[in-house]
Amino acid sequence: MPELPEVETVARTLAPLVAGRVLGRAELTCAKILRQAPPGGLAALEGRRVREVRRRGKMVLIDCGDLALVFHLKMTGQLLVVPAGAPRDKHTHLAIELRDGGGFRQELRFHDVRKFGFCRVCPAGELTGVPEIAALGPEPLEICREDFRALLARRRGRIKSLLLNQSVVAGIGNIYADEILFAARVHPLTRAERLRRAEIDAVWSEMRAILNRAIESKGTSISNYIDAEGRAGGFQDLLQVYGREGEPCLRCGTAIKRIPIAGRSASFCPRCQRPRRPPRPR
DNA sequence: AGTTCCCTGAGG
DNA sequence: CCTCAGGGAACT
Numbered sequence: 001m002p003e004l005p006e007v008e009t010v011a012r013t014l015a016p017l018v019a020g021r022v023l024g025r026a027e028l029t030c031a032k033i034l035r036q037a038p039p040g041g042l043a044a045l046e047g048r049r050v051r052e053v054r055r056r057g058k059m060v061l062i063d064c065g066d067l068a069l070v071f072h073l074k075m076t077g078q079l080l081v082v083p084a085g086a087p088r089d090k091h092t093h094l095a096i097e098l099r100d101g102g103g104f105r106q107e108l109r110f111h112d113v114r115k116f117g118f119c120r121v122c123p124a125g126e127l128t129g130v131p132e133i134a135a136l137g138p139e140p141l142e143i144c145r146e147d148f149r150a151l152l153a154r155r156r157g158r159i160k161s162l163l164l165n166q167s168v169v170a171g172i173g174n175i176y177a178d179e180i181l182f183a184a185r186v187h188p189l190t191r192a193e194r195l196r197r198a199e200i201d202a203v204w205s206e207m208r209a210i211l212n213r214a215i216e217s218k219g220t221s222i223s224n225y226i227d228a229e230g231r232a233g234g235f236q237d238l239l240q241v242y243g244r245e246g247e248p249c250l251r252c253g254t255a256i257k258r259i260p261i262a263g264r265s266a267s268f269c270p271r272c273q274r275p276r277r278p279p280r281p282r
Numbered sequence: 283a284g285t286t287c288c289c290t291g292a293g294g
Numbered sequence: 295c296c297t298c299a300g301g302g303a304a305c306t
Contacts, residue, residue, distance in 0.1 A: 001300070025291095058301080074301055076290085091290095116301065132302090157283080166302080173301070189297090224291095261287070264300070281283045286305075294297080 002073040004140065004215035006225050006233065007058050011077055012062065014228035015053040017081040018108060023048050024065065024097030033093040038067060045069075045096060047119065057136045057170030061127070068127050070120040071110060072127065076159040077117030079228055080109045083230035084266035085271070094119060122180030123273075136170040140207050148204040150194045150219065159195065159203065159260045172207070175220055175242045180207045180239040180266050187275040188259075194276055213238070241267045 002010065026042035028034055038044040048064040055061070060079060062069040071079060084097065084105035090230045094110040110119060122130060142152065142183040153168070155162055162168045162175040172180070181188050184202035186195065195203075219225060219233030222243065226232055240250050245258040 003301095072301085075299080093286095104295095113291070114300090116288065161283085164301085174299095262283075284306085287303090288297105288299100288301105292298090 001173055001175065001223055001227055002077065002219070003058060003176050004055075004177070004211055004235060005217075005235065006219035007060060007073065009056050009170070009219045009227045009233060011053050011055040011060050012227075014062075014079055014081065014108075015229075016052045017106075017228060018062065018098060019051055019052060022099045023050065023108075023256050024099045026094065026096040029088075030093035030115060032115065033112065033118055034121070034183075035118045036122055038121055038123070042096075043123065050191050050230060055171075056133055057139075058168055058173070059132065063124060065123050068122055069135050070122065070126045070127070070130055070133070072118050072132060073112070073114035074114070074118075076114045076224055077110065077112040077227060078224070080111060080226075080230060081106055081228055082109060082230075083107075125225035127274045137165050137168045138170065140169045140171060141211055143204075144277070145204050149197065149200050152195065152200055152221075152273065155192050157192060158188065158261065158264050159186060159190050159192055162192055163203075164262070164264065165208075169207075174264050175212065175222070175239070176207075178242045181209055181266075182268060182273060183210060185272050187273045188261060188268055190276055241269065243267065 021258040023045045026045050039183050049068055051063040051065055056074055060071040080167055084107045091113050092109050092111050096108045098106045098108055127204060160177055163172050183206035186199050186203060214235045217233055217235035221232035240254055244256045245267055247256055249256055251273050254269055254271040257270045258265050
């Protein structure tokens with residue numbers, strides 16, 4: 001599932017394939033995917049040159065000067081650059097022609113089995129007004145340690161839910177939240193206000209270490225994740241707890257547990273991530 | 283803060 | 295068959 005490292009990898013692989021190229025005809029084959037379009041519809045994209053591709057949270061932003069494309073891949077979305085003649089399957093919902101003057105035609109395609117993902121085409125100046133972007137918290141790889149301490153100090157609730165909450169910190173999903181808390185040895189249900197400073201610092205530094213390591217590995221390919229060139233990532237081989245329920249903890253051998261939390265699941269080691277013992281009553 | 287919904291392929 | 299997974303919005 002595309003989380004920060006996967007979306008970062010998609011943006012990085014997409015950038016050299018589309019930057020500088022001019023967009024042509026766009027074909028939309030699933031209306032619900034397009035949440036916003038300019039007054040002229042997708043035809044407004046024709047003739048625009050792609051300036052740059054970047055990531056914010058779990059979203060891919062394609063800057064075309066005065067227009068911007070915003071994609072959210074949710075769980076099964078893919079952004080691919082393929083030869084224009086390559087067969088489209090029933091999950092290809094949007095295709096935009098890429099012109100380059102040469103004879104080799106390509107398309108930027110959005111593909112999404114579950115159709116949870118979306119695209120917005122909006123005036124570049126209104127990017128910060130896009131609701132899904134406006135609500136985002138800071139980037140986990142940009143926030144400094146002191147700001148992260150302050151961020152958690154202002155929040156109540158379970159640490160795992162806070163890491164998953166995009167308005168707290170942007171880009172972390174279930175896989176990396178579990179991996180971060182395991183590395184930091186913090187129980188997922190621990191309330192933020194009860195975390196010791198050393199634990200908050202551990203969450204901050206493991207968050208950076210794991211996200212950076214996952215980006216180096218080009219993301220985690222579970223389900224159908226692939227980058228813009230169609231390549232899978234390698235971080236699934238380095239996962240310590242996610243998806244390992246019942247298997248031995250790689251640190252202590254205890255069976256990994258899985259519990260429901262906030263409509264999701266949390267995998268953790270019950271020994272390495274002991275819940276905080278309540279204060280002793282006197 | 284928890285529940286429901288969207289959607290579909292995979293796995294039981 | 296049936297159930298489940300899961301990001302995030304919308305609801306309660």
